[in-house]
Amino acid sequence: MALLTAENIQVTFQTRDHAPSHALRGASLTIQAGEIIAILGESGSGKSTFAKVLAGARLGGAQCAGTLRFKGGQWGSVGSRSSADVGARGIAMIGQQASLVLNPFLRARTQLAEFVQAHGVTRQQIAGRVHELLEVVRLRPAQRYAAKYPHQLSGGEKQRLSIAMALACAPEIVVCDEATSSLDTVTEAEILELFSSLRAERRVSVLWITHNPLRVRSFADRVAVMYAGRFIEIGPTANVLDSPLHPYVAELMRCAKSGISVHEDRKGARLASIPGAAPDASESFAGCSFAPRCAEKRDTCAQKAPENASTEVRGEVECVLYER
Amino acid sequence: MSVEAAALALRVSNLNFQYKKRLTGEIAGIGAAAGLADISFEISAGETLSIVGKSGSGKSTLVKCIVGLVRPDSGDIFIARMDYLHAAGPARKAIRRKVQAVFQDSASSLSPRMTVEEIISEPLAIHRVGNAQSRRERTRSVIDAVGLPYSFLTRRSAELSGGQRQRVAIARALSVEPELLILDEPLTALDLSIKAQLSNLLAELQEQFGVAYLHISHDLFGVAALSDRVAVMHGGRIVENADRTALFTNPVHLETRSLLAEML
Numbered sequence: 002m003a004l005l006t007a008e009n010i011q012v013t014f015q016t017r018d019h020a021p022s023h024a025l026r027g028a029s030l031t032i033q034a035g036e037i038i039a040i041l042g043e044s045g046s047g048k049s050t051f052a053k054v055l056a057g058a059r060l061g062g063a064q065c066a067g068t069l070r071f072k073g074g075q076w077g078s079v080g081s082r083s084s085a086d087v088g089a090r091g092i093a094m095i096g097q098q099a100s101l102v103l104n105p106f107l108r109a110r111t112q113l114a115e116f117v118q119a120h121g122v123t124r125q126q127i128a129g130r131v132h133e134l135l136e137v138v139r140l141r142p143a144q145r146y147a148a149k150y151p152h153q154l155s156g157g158e159k160q161r162l163s164i165a166m167a168l169a170c171a172p173e174i175v176v177c178d179e180a181t182s183s184l185d186t187v188t189e190a191e192i193l194e195l196f197s198s199l200r201a202e203r204r205v206s207v208l209w210i211t212h213n214p215l216r217v218r219s220f221a222d223r224v225a226v227m228y229a230g231r232f233i234e235i236g237p238t239a240n241v242l243d244s245p246l247h248p249y250v251a252e253l254m255r256c257a258k259s260g261i262s263v264h265e266d267r268k269g270a271r272l273a274s275i276p277g278a279a280p281d282a283s284e285s286f287a288g289c290s291f292a293p294r295c296a297e298k299r300d301t302c303a304q305k306a307p308e309n310a311s312t313e314v315r316g317e318v319e320c321v322l323y324e325r
Numbered sequence: 326m327s328v329e330a331a332a333l334a335l336r337v338s339n340l341n342f343q344y345k346k347r348l349t350g351e352i353a354g355i356g357a358a359a360g361l362a363d364i365s366f367e368i369s370a371g372e373t374l375s376i377v378g379k380s381g382s383g384k385s386t387l388v389k390c391i392v393g394l395v396r397p398d399s400g401d402i403f404i405a406r407m408d409y410l411h412a413a414g415p416a417r418k419a420i421r422r423k424v425q426a427v428f429q430d431s432a433s434s435l436s437p438r439m440t441v442e443e444i445i446s447e448p449l450a451i452h453r454v455g456n457a458q459s460r461r462e463r464t465r466s467v468i469d470a471v472g473l474p475y476s477f478l479t480r481r482s483a484e485l486s487g488g489q490r491q492r493v494a495i496a497r498a499l500s501v502e503p504e505l506l507i508l509d510e511p512l513t514a515l516d517l518s519i520k521a522q523l524s525n526l527l528a529e530l531q532e533q534f535g536v537a538y539l540h541i542s543h544d545l546f547g548v549a550a551l552s553d554r555v556a557v558m559h560g561g562r563i564v565e566n567a568d569r570t571a572l573f574t575n576p577v578h579l580e581t582r583s584l585l586a587e588m589l
Contacts, residue, residue: 043516043517043518043519044486044487044516156380184380185379185380185543185544186379186543186544186584186587187379187583187587188379188380189587190587212516212517213517214517215546252518253517253518256517256518256520256521257517259521259550260517260520260521260524260546260547260550261545261546261549262549263549263569263570263573263574268373268528268549268550268551268552268553268569269528269531269532269550270549270550271525271528271550272520272521272524272525272547272550273521274518274521274522274525275518275521278486278488278519279516
């Protein structure tokens with residue numbers, strides 16, 4: 002069942018001094034109930050703006066368009082959140098830096114209690130619910146962690162506490178924006194493990210935003226790749242990582258794999274890289290946004306935007322090579 | 326001094342350091358920050374040693390010792406065959422010129438007020454290299470080497486992308502012709518395709534300038550391609566130090582195996 006549908010989301014930030022910045026240029030994605038979907042993209046591709054749209058953050062001064070449906074009901078409007086919005090209670094968000102959401106002057110239990118209370122729990126139930134949330138995120142023994150201040154927690158523990166805060170509203174979707182990017186790989190693996198079990202135990206959907214394709218293989222059900230504000234390929238994880246359709250995704254995976262391969266007997270082996278850089282958000286293009294860097298581009302690519310070619314098995318791709 | 330020792334860019338022997346009590350544990354919120362315990366290793370001229378390890382393994386403390394931000398309790402550091410820890414005044418400054426560093430977050434290590442030209446030529450001025458004319462030429466030659474056009478010389482760091490900023494940081498480090506470049510997580514904050522471009526650039530620059538690299542990383546991306554040797558740190562110690570192929574194909578220490586397992 003489609004839990005959340007985002008259709009043709011467009012977000013343009015207007016600034017006084019610079020050209021308008023097109024963060025999202027028609028992003029469409031459907032999230033199923035109980036699914037873990039990874040959103041892969043490089044800086045400026047629009048991943049964080051997409052996360053904010055789903056989390057209902059106010060995008061001050063931005064022009065927004067598109068449709069959001071959560072469990073069949075339509076959202077008020079994109080880029081703002083009101084109590085009337087259907088998604089307001091079902092979607093929580095976690096950012097990269099837990100220290101930004103934690104108050105350094107409050108003990109873990111006090112911070113958590115604020116969130117628990119905001120979601121309509123009676124005074125008598127608060128302590129029990131706080132304890133339960135600490136257990137859920139494996140901050141054990143919960144009694145001991147409840148009394149700690151943020152500075153007494155490691156980076157991974159802080160992120161667990163911020164996850165507990167996100168879970169206080171019993172969300173159906175948790176949007177994680179680079180939630181493990183500042184953690185080392187072992188701590189990251191523990192957090193991924195935590196989300197896998199949350200999905201299994203509570204059927205929570207996870208939207209996992211990352212720039213690192215190597216860590217989603219055993220974690221995500223599907224991968225959606227963003228480039229210049231659109232989803233250019235969406236498909237089952239193994240397909241996207243191992244036999245990608247879009248030339249950009251293929252190049253990206255070559256970069257990723259060459260960075261960790263040790264086949265060469267001597268050092269100095271060059272890594273695969275994509276020439277040039279991703280387009281700036283202020284640029285506009287008539288055709289395909291990847292055409293200037295694409296090794297397989299056709300004559301028409303610069304003029305005509307590719308259509309979404311979708312197949313049941315392989316997923317969706319926006320590239321002229323797959324149009325019928 | 327033996328012929329072999331003469332070619333060393335860096336020699337660290339029996340380095341020990343403990344953070345003082347008030348800086349450790351829960352008070353500073355860095356319960357994991359390790360000191361250094363009996364660290365010894367060498368880097369030959371033009372060679373790359375990568376040091377990998379998890380957060381809190383002591384990598385950053387080691388870097389701080391080598392660039393002189395932290396004074397070790399005991400041990401020796403020889404940079405370009407000169408005794409760094411026991412040098413003072415002009416002698417110390419002369420040694421300091423031989424080692425330059427590039428850090429992870431170049432946005433915070435480049436002054437937002439200075440132009441790229443000012444940033445790159447500042448070390449030349451500090452070390453009083455040449456005259457204004459020769460500094461300008463040197464600046465143009467290193468910005469060329471890192472693959473940026475001359476038009477960037479008048480820009481400021483806020484106008485650059487992450488990858489371009491890192492190129493400027495590399496150019497600045499290379500301007501004074503160091504023998505050793507410390508690369509402290511230089512690729513970590515960058516996008517994948519930019520990581521690959523930068524890693525290739527570093528490999529080319531090493532071939533061109535013959536500079537040795539001490540490359541620090543918490544993950545193994547790019548390590549195989551850049552390194553001659555790889556050392557693994559854990560709890561303030563080097564637990565394994567091996568030839569790159571040996572380390573990847575036949576890891577001995579548990580910590581190395583765990584890092585390799587997490588990589589894939």
